[in-house]
Amino acid sequence: MRKRRRAGDAFNGGFAAVLAERCDPVEAARFGCAGGRAFRGARPRPGASMPGRAEIDALLDRS
Secondary structure, eight states, X not given: OOOOOOHHHHHHHHHHHHHHXXXXXXXXXXXXXXXXXHOOOOOSSTTTTSOOHHHHHHHHHHO
């Protein structure tokens, strides 16, 4: 069975990354939510569908 990445994985990754930077947990949750929202679904290469830091930062700047 092939593992598929979902928006929850994008949330968890973003949340953990920002929390590890010793940011406020609320800010980490906000970043995680933006990561889940930026998730784009399946793409040809595994992992290519996960949003990067720059994409999430840009999304937060627009909101």
